[in-house]
Amino acid sequence: MKALCWYGKTDVRVEDVPDPKILNPRDAVVRITRTAICGSDLHLYDGFIPTMQKGDILGHEFMGEVVETGASVTNLKVGDRVVVPFPIACGECFFCRRGLFSACDNSNPNAWMQEKLYGFSGAGLFGYSHMMGGYAGGQAEYARVPFADVGPVKIPDGLDDEKVLFLSDIFPTGYMAAENCQIQPGDTVAVWGCGPVGLFAIKSAFLLGAERVVAIDRFPERLRLAAESGAITINYTEADVYDELTALTGGIGPDSCIDAVGLEAHGTSIGAIYDKVKTLMFLATDRSTALREAILCCRKGGTVSIPGVYGGLLDKFPFGAAFDKGLTFKMGQTHVQRYLRPLLEHVVRGEIDPSFLITHRMRLEDAPEAYKIFRDKQDDCIKVVLKP
Amino acid sequence: MAANEEALTNVGQATEETGEGTRMGATVNVGQAERWASAIGGGALALYGLTRGSLGGIALALVGAALVQRGATGHCNLYDAMGYSSAEGGGLRNSENVSVPAGRGIKVEKSVTINRPPGELYRFWRNFENLPRFMNHLESVRVTGEGRSHWVAKAPAGRSVEWDAEIYNEKEGEMIAWRTLEGADVDSAGSVHFEQAAGGRGTFVRVVLKYDPPGGKLGALVARLFGESPEQQIVEDLGRFKQLMETGEVATTEGQTSGRSVATKEQTSGRSASAGR
Ligand SMILES: NC(=O)c1ccc[n+]([C@@H]2O[C@H](COP(=O)([O-])OP(=O)(O)OC[C@H]3O[C@@H](n4cnc5c(N)ncnc54)[C@H](O)[C@@H]3O)[C@@H](O)[C@H]2O)c1
Ligand SMILES: [Zn+2]
Ligand SMILES: [Zn+2]
Numbered sequence: 001m002k003a004l005c006w007y008g009k010t011d012v013r014v015e016d017v018p019d020p021k022i023l024n025p026r027d028a029v030v031r032i033t034r035t036a037i038c039g040s041d042l043h044l045y046d047g048f049i050p051t052m053q054k055g056d057i058l059g060h061e062f063m064g065e066v067v068e069t070g071a072s073v074t075n076l077k078v079g080d081r082v083v084v085p086f087p088i089a090c091g092e093c094f095f096c097r098r099g100l101f102s103a104c105d106n107s108n109p110n111a112w113m114q115e116k117l118y119g120f121s122g123a124g125l126f127g128y129s130h131m132m133g134g135y136a137g138g139q140a141e142y143a144r145v146p147f148a149d150v151g152p153v154k155i156p157d158g159l160d161d162e163k164v165l166f167l168s169d170i171f172p173t174g175y176m177a178a179e180n181c182q183i184q185p186g187d188t189v190a191v192w193g194c195g196p197v198g199l200f201a202i203k204s205a206f207l208l209g210a211e212r213v214v215a216i217d218r219f220p221e222r223l224r225l226a227a228e229s230g231a232i233t234i235n236y237t238e239a240d241v242y243d244e245l246t247a248l249t250g251g252i253g254p255d256s257c258i259d260a261v262g263l264e265a266h267g268t269s270i271g272a273i274y275d276k277v278k279t280l281m282f283l284a285t286d287r288s289t290a291l292r293e294a295i296l297c298c299r300k301g302g303t304v305s306i307p308g309v310y311g312g313l314l315d316k317f318p319f320g321a322a323f324d325k326g327l328t329f330k331m332g333q334t335h336v337q338r339y340l341r342p343l344l345e346h347v348v349r350g351e352i353d354p355s356f357l358i359t360h361r362m363r364l365e366d367a368p369e370a371y372k373i374f375r376d377k378q379d380d381c382i383k384v385v386l387k388p
Numbered sequence: 389m390a391a392n393e394e395a396l397t398n399v400g401q402a403t404e405e406t407g408e409g410t411r412m413g414a415t416v417n418v419g420q421a422e423r424w425a426s427a428i429g430g431g432a433l434a435l436y437g438l439t440r441g442s443l444g445g446i447a448l449a450l451v452g453a454a455l456v457q458r459g460a461t462g463h464c465n466l467y468d469a470m471g472y473s474s475a476e477g478g479g480l481r482n483s484e485n486v487s488v489p490a491g492r493g494i495k496v497e498k499s500v501t502i503n504r505p506p507g508e509l510y511r512f513w514r515n516f517e518n519l520p521r522f523m524n525h526l527e528s529v530r531v532t533g534e535g536r537s538h539w540v541a542k543a544p545a546g547r548s549v550e551w552d553a554e555i556y557n558e559k560e561g562e563m564i565a566w567r568t569l570e571g572a573d574v575d576s577a578g579s580v581h582f583e584q585a586a587g588g589r590g591t592f593v594r595v596v597l598k599y600d601p602p603g604g605k606l607g608a609l610v611a612r613l614f615g616e617s618p619e620q621q622i623v624e625d626l627g628r629f630k631q632l633m634e635t636g637e638v639a640t641t642e643g644q645t646s647g648r649s650v651a652t653k654e655q656t657s658g659r660s661a662s663a664g665r
Contacts (some may be wrong), residue, residue, distance in 0.1 A: 005647030018645045024637040055647030072636065090635040094503055094589060106631040109639045112624060124639065134641045144644060147635070 003057045003140035004367040009047035012368050020136060020144035025072035028148030030082060034161040035062035035138050037374050037384045038169060039195050040309055045371050048263060049311055051113060051131040059139025060086035060126040061168040063161060073149045082152035083167045084145050085336035088124040091150035102333035108133045122333060139367055141388040153340040162355040163347055171354050172339035174200020177307035180330035181256035183208045190214045190245055190254035190297060192290040194222035196383050197307050198260035199357050202229045214248060216241055221380040225357060245297045253299030261290035262308025288314045295322050306331035360384040493600035496619045500626040503590035504633050506582035507561045513580055514564055522628035522638060549573045575600040595622055
C-alpha cells in the first residue's frame with residue numbers, strides 16, 4: 001500500500017510499504033477513506049518531537065471502512081464505516097474506566113521511554129513517535145487499529161466523510177479545551193490560535209454557553225473564520241493583546257484563556273526572540289509565547305486551558321503570575337473516546353458541520369506538498385484533507 | 389551540529405560513569421530524587437536538543453543512559469536490603485531458605501497495580517508456564533512436578549540459559565516464592581505478592597527478585613540476560629503482565645508495517661490491488 005513516511009526534518013515521502021495486518025485479537029484493519037494533516041503533525045515535520053525513526057508512517061486523523069477484525073472484536077464487522085480516535089486506549093484500566101483515555105496504562109509498548117522523561121507514560125498514539133508507542137499512522141491506504149472494540153465509532157449511512165472525519169481529533173480537542181474552561185453564564189473566553197483546534201474551541205465555547213469569545217491570531221483568513229463563528233478577533237501583530245483583552249473585559253481579563261497554539265508559537269516580542277534563539281541553540285525545547293501571554297492576560301482565579309502540545313522544557317514561564325492570581329490549569333492529550341458519541345450526535349442533528357474549515361482536498365500521493373502548504377499557511381490553508 | 393556532537397559525547401561519558409556505579413557494592417543511598425533530576429533534566433534537555441539531528445538511535449542511547457543510571461539505584465545496598473518486608477509468610481528473610489545467600493547477589497523490588505482480583509492474578513502466575521507470555525527474556529517454563537519447573541531463557545547469539553526451580557513457599561491467593569535448584573546457571577530467588585488494593589483499584593502486585601550473577605565465563609552472558617538493568621526488565625515485565633490481565637493481550641507494534649520494510653509484490657497485492665476506489 002501507499003503510506004506517508006517520515007525521514008527527517010521536513011522530509012516526508014509517500015512510499016510503497018507492506019499492508020498492515022492484525023497483530024492482536026482486539027485489532028482491526030481499516031481501509032482509509034479520508035485522512036487529515038494536523039498541527040501536531042507539524043511538530044513532527046519540524047523535528048520537535050524526539051524518538052522518531054526514519055520510515056515511520058505518520059497520521060493520526062483518519063477514518064475508513066473495516067476490512068478485517070481480530071478474533072476478539074465483536075462490535076465491528078467488515079464493511080462498517082468508522083472514525084478512529086487518535087489515542088489508543090484499552091477501555092479496561094484505571095484511567096480508561098475514568099474516561100481518561102489518553103492516559104491509558106496499557107496501550108504504549110514503549111512506556112519506559114516516556115517514563116524516563118515524564119515519570120509515567122500516557123496512551124499510545126497513532127503515528128506520533130516511538131515514545132508515544134511507535135504505532136504506524138493513518139496517512140496511508142490502510143491502518144491497523146489496536147483495541148478496535150473500544151476506540152472506533154460507527155458512522156451512520158448518509159453522513160459525509162468530511163462531516164465526521166474530525167471526530168478523530170480536532171473537534172473533540174477543541175471541545176475538551178472549552179469544557180476544561182468550565183464556562184459560566186456571562187463568561188468571556190479568549191482563544192490563542194485560530195488553527196483547526198482554535199476554531200473548534202471557539203465553536204465549542206459557544207456551544208457550552210460562553211457569552212463572548214475573543215480569538216487571537218495573525219492570519220486574516222483564520223481570523224475571518226473565527227469571526228464567522230461569532231468571535232471578536234485580535235490580530236496580535238497589529239494590536240497589543242493584553243490591552244485589547246482588558247479593554248474588552250472592563251479591566252478584569254478573560255475568565256478563561258485557551259492556548260491552541262502549542263510549542264511552535266510565533267512571536268515578535270523580546271520573549272519570543274529569546275525562545276527562538278534558545279531552541280536553535282538546543283538550550284530550551286518549546287517556544288511558549290502564547291502560553292505566557294495567556295497566563296498574564298487571564299483574570300484572577302481564572303482557568304488556562306491548554307490543548308496546544310508541549311513536549312519538553314519551558315523557559316521564562318511566568319509561574320509567579322499564575323500562582324499569585326490563583327489560576328487553574330487544565331491540559332493534555334484529548335480523551336477523544338469520551339467525546340465521540342456525544343459530538344457525533346451534534347453532527348447528526350445538524351448543529352455543527354465540522355467540514356467548515358477544510359480549505360484543501362488533495363490526494364495521499366500529494367501529502368509532501370500538502371505538509372508544506374499547511375506548515376507555511378500558503379494559499380490561505382487552514383485544513384488539508386487527503387484521499388488515499 | 390557541534391552542539392549535537394558535544395551532547396553525544398557527554399552522554400557517552402555519563403553512560404560510562406553510571407556503568408561504573410552499577411557494580412555491586414557501589415555507593416548506595418544516593419538520593420533517588422537526585423538521580424532522577426539529573427536523568428530527567430539532563431537527559432530530556434539533550435534529548436530534545438538533539439531533535440534537529442538524526443534521532444532514533446541517539447534518543448534511545450540517551451534513554452539508555454538514564455536507564456543505566458537508574459539501574460544503579462536498584463543495585464544499591466543489597467546486603468541490608470535483604471531484610472525486606474515482603475517476607476511475611478516466609479519470603480526470603482532467612483538465608484537458609486534462599487538459593488542466593490544473604491550478603492550476595494542483586495535484589496530488585498518492583499510493583500504494579502492491576503485492575504483484577506488478587507485470586508485471578510495469583511492463579512495465572514501460579515501456572516509458571518504462563519510467565520513467558522509477559523516475561524520477554526523467557527523462552528519457556530515447563531512444570532516438571534509438584535512445585536518444580538524447568539526454565540529456559542534467551543541469551544545473546546541465539547543461545548539459551550536453563551535452570552530448574554522450585555516453589556518453596558506460597559500462600560493461596562496471596563504469595564508465591566520460588567528459587568533455583570542446585571546446578572542452575574544463574575542462582576536466583578523470587579517472590580510475588582498479591583494484595584487487595586485500596587479503593588477498589590484491584591490488586592497491588594509486588595515482585596522481589598534476587599539473583600547472584602556468577603563471575604567467570606557466564607558473567608557476561610548473565611549480565612546480558614538480565615539486561616543492563618534488571619530493575620527495568622522487571623518494570624517492563626510487570627507492565628506486560630498488567631496489559632495481559634486487564635486487556636487480554638500485550639500491546640505491540642512488532643511486525644507492523646513501516647517505510648523500513650520494503651513492500652514486495654505479494655505483500656501489497658493482497659488488499660491494495662483489490663481495494664475498490
Ligand atoms: N491536546 C491534543 O490532544 C491536541 C490535538 C490536536 C492538536 N493539538 C495541538 O493544538 C495546536 C494547534 O493545532 P492546529 O491544528 O490548530 O495547528 P495550526 O498550526 O494550524 O494552528 C496554530 C495557530 O496558532 C497561531 N499562532 C502562532 N503563534 C501565535 C501566537 N503567539 N499567538 C496567537 N496565535 C498564534 C498560528 O498563526 C496558527 O494559526 C498544536 O500544538 C497541536 O499540536 C493538540
Ligand atoms: Zn491531530
Ligand atoms: Zn486503558
